Amino acid sequence: MAEFIDLVLLAMLALTALRVIFLKDLFAVVMLFGIYSFLSALIFVNLDAVDVAFTEASVGAGISTVLMLVTLALTGRTEKENKRSTVLPLLVVTVTGAALIYGTLDMPPFGDPNNPIHQHVAPRYIEESPKEVGLPNMVTSVLASYRGFDTLGETVVVFSAAIGVIALLGVRRREDLAAEESGFLTHHVLRVVAKMLIPLIILFALYVQFHGDFGPGGGFQAGVIAAAAFILYALVFGLPQAFSVVGAKFLQLMASFGVLLYASVGLYSMFKGGQFLDYSKLAADPVAGQHYGIIIIELGVGITVFAVMLSIFYAFGSQVERSNVK
Amino acid sequence: MLEQHLAVLPIILPLIAAPIALILGRSLLSWGFATLISGLSCFVSWQLLVAALSEGVLSYAVGGWPAPWGIELRVDAANAFVLLAVSAISTLVLIYSKDSIEKEIEKSKHTLFYTAHLLCLAGLTGILITGDAFNLFVFLEISSLATYTLVSLGSDRRCLTAAFRYLVMGTIGATFILIGVGLLYMKTGTLNMLDLASRIHFYESSRTINTGLAFIMVGVSIKLALFPLHMWLPPAYTHAPSAVTAFLASTATKVAVYVMIRFIFTIFGADHVFNEMGMDLILMALAIVAIFKCSYMATVQSNVKTVLAYSSVAQIGYMILGVSLVSVTGLMAGLIHIFNHALMKGALFMAVGAVFYRVGSVDIKAFRGLGKQMPLTMAAFTIAGLSIIGVPLTVGFVSKWYLVTGALEQNNWMIAALVLVGSLLAVVYIGRILEAAYFQKLPEDTDPSTVKEVPWLMLAPMWALVIANIYFGIDTSITTEAASSAAEWLFQNNNVQEVSQ
Amino acid sequence: MNLILDYYNYWIVVFLMMTGFYIVISANNLVKKIVGLNIFQTSVFMLYISMGKVTGGTAPIVVEGVTQYSNPLPHVLILTAIVVGVATTAVGLSLIVRIKRAYGTVEENEFENKDDAI
Structure with missing residues (x-):
């Protein structure tokens, strides 16, 4: 079930991010960013990172969005048309993305408790910290x-x-x-x-x-x-x-x-x-x-x-x- | 009691001093305080270098938690050496700032300037000393944020766009480092550099680890302005206040070079990065292009700060070239050049700042006739300029000497020749400025009585660096000893140590 | 099929990261660049949090009778990274405000033409 919710949220995130690319109305762009931030906070909750979700919601969706809106009030809310070439950015992003996808192929599987990060260093935090630190x-x-x-x-x-x-x-x-x-x-x-x-x-x-x-x-x-x-x-x-x-x-x-x-x-x-x-x-x-x-x-x-x-x-x-x- | 805390002091001294400087509020007071603190960290760095040379590695577990659970600070000959250069330059620049920023930054922002300078220093020392990959990212961001602020304090409006470009590129670089560290963590489960090094070994041919390596290298390359990712540097150095340029040019990129060395040698292992991934060839090619392209760019600029900024990118090329030779001599040349270049560029940018202080411009035209009007400043500029070219009896010669030796050791005549030809380009761009200063007359519309020497608080640190340029050019024993033991240490410790569990 | 189940999360996160990265390097408007930077960083945070998840685990707060917790370390790192992100955003946005006042525009191509920036 958690995986399904995760997938739905990720799909919504992808749609939000893609929409930002094409929108010229910056007010809408900033609002979409707020939504993006909230959705990622939900993903964080779903992945058990409640503290992170709390921070993301108050900072990303809260403070960052407010600051962006104030900036828009000072700089104008529409992006002007321009004739920038999109070839180079697309190329850079494709190469970087391909490198990352290549890197994922040897990654430890998602959610597996036998992954290295759950075996080394973290066990002490989980097992000892309630005793050592007392929280x-x-x-x-x-x-x-x-x-x-x-x-x-x-x-x-x-x-x-x-x-x-x-x-x-x-x-x-x-x-x-x-x-x-x-x-x-x-x-x-x-x-x-x-x-x-x-x-x-x-x-x-x-x-x-x-x-x-x-x-x-x-x-x-x-x-x-x-x-x-x-x-x-x-x-x-x-x-x-x-x-x-x-x-x-x-x-x-x-x-x-x-x-x-x-x-x-x-x-x-x-x-x-x-x-x-x-x-x-x-x-x-x-x-x-x-x-x-x-x-x-x-x-x-x-x-x-x-x-x-x-x-x-x-x-x-x-x-x-x-x-x-x- | 302080003996045992030596390793943490260079970070926390400026870190704690920054908010105090803000509270002090008055320009003169915060200047004195910041200079004092910077001087103290310089002294501590000296002690650390001495300790590292005699005892080897100093390890410090912050919070009393042993690595890899807590954050470890590690001082060895290599980073103590760079640390000393950074804190010494910081102190000299702070002394110089008092009069220099008077003309460039409005009075109400002086305290903010000193606070940001201390924050930047704390960030840089943190990057150097930390033994934890994520902690490095945190300190990187402290120094970066302070740097963006410092650049944006310039008097020309173009400093704003320069700072913004720097901010965007710098943040992309930092995010790349974050991705890279994340991939390493995912595969090894640790963030401690030493522990990472021992655990990476199991996975060396893993695609995830190699991608992580690539992302870290690209991220660090942005931070150290390796060609072709250097586009943020010339505008930032041109439009920042002179004192800021003098500080950044001689410290920030050097620290990033050190980070690259540290990741290559102590985490991934030179063998893996160079022999298996073949990264030495990529670095060497980029370094050579940087030397030639940017030295050429330096010869066609009209703004002297821009000339020196492009020269910096070229000089970073020399450092990376040294690293890419994959030999103790090559690495030693790179490390020595980190130190030496800090001395040269610090002096040059201070001299340029002095010209701005009197003439109000840093265009080559503004240098006409200054040889007579500001003899001390221009003499400092000349000596430091000769050092950039690599004339014997200056530190520049020492750097080039070891670089050429390193190349010849491998019978790489091509590289040796290229280094020498690169120096000829330096003759051109430094020569143009000297020609204006000594062989052209002061423009007729300027009143000669207004163009005179700058206050001694600006001259003294400038000349301290010039004298260091000559001293370390003649008596090379201190720098070569430190750099060679650092380089040998980096190569020896390549065979990975286990962290006790 | 196994491959997809193991990695779908990371692949989508990579797609999100690259979308943000694309916005940063292609946008002409500076505010949009900052939005892109934030999307880029937030997606990197998701990469970290995804790797901390343990199937069947719960949030890393001690509760009686629970033995399987997700990994707290990535959470700690990302808490720090979020703060760093908002700090950068604040400084970036104030630079934009100043740029608007100095140049009268926040469109990159416009001020590059006005001042022959190097």
């Missing part, structure tokens, strides 16, 4: 502890993105924005619904943040969801209003703080005589130490991701306001 969610254990250095790197990637976006689009102060141009202040239904939703979204974000050890979720997803609550607020009540709740400069501080919080756990464990990011040294009992470490670094990830996503939205949003004022 039921193995993805969180591997992400935050065994491969904690990757996750530190990932947090820094997010931080770098904020640096890039701020360097390119700039930070705007509250005074620069015209208050009356912003938001949907005359839409009463929207305002009331938003007021009801925002606390719930934030509550959900906190749940995802702290429940990530036991179920799907964690700092990254929580940060994105919390940012979504503020983005909703900014959309309905206007950017200036949002700026007065959390300012852009303050967000930069938060983004830095999250990275530093993560890294300081690593430094502290060095100070305690362990290797960098060795959480076992944080407490007398190694498993308890692992748990403390993971809670703190997940918090660091959550803070940075929240601050960066919101900063990026502010930067793009300010650009739209600026073009409206013109």
Whole structure:
């Protein structure tokens, strides 16, 4: 049954992707991408990757799509006709695709439990991590502890993105924005619904943040969801209003703080005589130490991701306001 | 206490310093802080090189988890050598930046510049030190994102399209690497490089592994700007701020060359890649075309930064040529040239940045008469230029010497001759600029009193590199010792070691 | 038949990857290029997640009485890769916004003609 669902979803993905090639209406292209992202999240659920599905849905279908739409608002929504030759791209893609198909022929069969990746390295994660790290969610254990250095790197990637976006689009102060141009202040239904939703979204974000050890979720997803609550607020009540709740400069501080919080756990464990990011040294009992470490670094990830996503939205949003004022 | 953590420090120093630099906020403060941190990592890298040369390999298990379950950092003579070059150049460039970016980047973005520079440094050192194939991808993306940001800080609007092109090609390259690593993982079940090396052995003739190898090679080739995948490099280097170009030209592509060496030698094994897959011939052909095509392109450009950018692609050709000779001497020539080229291009781009600082243009026409007006800058440019050509007593000569020796060892007269002819093209493109600087007069409409030497904070790092160019050109013992032990190490460790389970 | 059952998933994923790759290198509009890049990357994520699947396994969260779990490691890698993807997208899109302001267009052929880009 799972295979059948997989096949149907893959076919839908193929149709979506093919449609993107030929469409000239970029608004539709971006919407199709959102659909593509959601469909792949479904595939991830079907293939047991619930954490990945959660992230893909909130990031790919959520943040990425929103950013693309904002960009379209600034750059125009139709692709112009052009006479580019499609011969070379087709050739490149055919050769690359053929190489990959050739590579699949020796691949271990799909879903076979005897495949090398299920025999080497991963068994320890599956069998030992509930004891060694003490969390039921193995993805969180591997992400935050065994491969904690990757996750530190990932947090820094997010931080770098904020640096890039701020360097390119700039930070705007509250005074620069015209208050009356912003938001949907005359839409009463929207305002009331938003007021009801925002606390719930934030509550959900906190749940995802702290429940990530036991179920799907964690700092990254929580940060994105919390940012979504503020983005909703900014959309309905206007950017200036949002700026007065959390300012852009303050967000930069938060983004830095999250990275530093993560890294300081690593430094502290060095100070305690362990290797960098060795959480076992944080407490007398190694498993308890692992748990403390993971809670703190997940918090660091959550803070940075929240601050960066919101900063990026502010930067793009300010650009739209600026073009409206013109 | 810090002794045992030596291997992780070059990564986490700049990594932690980046957000602090952002918090500091003030231009001068973040400059001082970034320079200090970069200097510290340079010192740590030196210690690491010393330790690696005496003790062999240093392994560090991040998080206390042993490989292959956790992420391992591995420092050996080869990467410690490149690491030292990267962190030294980073420090010199940071010193140089203070005045240089004053004219090129608006004041409010200075802190962002230093933060991005530190992030880029952290990414590059991470790529060099990590012993985990996926971790390499993560650090690759940190350095790439920081690089796109740095390039887009340029003062000309063309820096934006250059950065965008770089972003698209760079991301395609990174995604190819991701596909390649995925295929290897699928077949072996591990991501640790050493463990990969031992397990790949079982499957060497597998189509999946070979496809993975091909994808990684193409992805890395984009990152190191191997002809014909170099199209992103000339615009990016031309339109980025001078300090950024000086840093990237002497570090980013070199690190990618090292990644290629590491994948070929320590993961797949030179025997498999070269003898069975025949990749040495492909690399050699591409390297030779790169040397000639791009040296020729360099001779017809009017923008000096573009000239040097094309020259960089040609010089990368020399490095790859060394690798493709499949001999200890060839590999050693490649490694030495990584280090030496960093010294030359760093000095050249700094000199060009100094000209921009005073004249406001980097067109060849803008160099007219500068020999008299800016004698120190142009002297630095001349010496570094001679080094690119490969004149004796400069480091360029040392690189070419070992490259030619490596070719002659195999009685490959053709390659030796081609290397020498390639140098003649360098005479042409460097000569054109020197001719303008020394034999033409300052344009009449410029006031000679405005065109004078640049501040000493720009001259000092430039001359430090020039002196290094001469010093390592005369006393070759340090570089050759490090490079030859690195090359021998890479060849010896070709016979695969088992990871204890 | 066995061959198809074993590999159909990977073949379709390869097709999706190549569709995304084609959009990146053929699109003239920069926003569309970024969309293509995202489709390309998302499809690579599917390659990783597909290999982590174990038939009859469940999500890698400990539940009483379950012995067969899918492989958590590819999930961890892809979580990281998704984040890297969105970071690149954000920087790419802000470059597009700036390019639009500087050149007045986001169609590749148009600005290449305007500025003789090398």
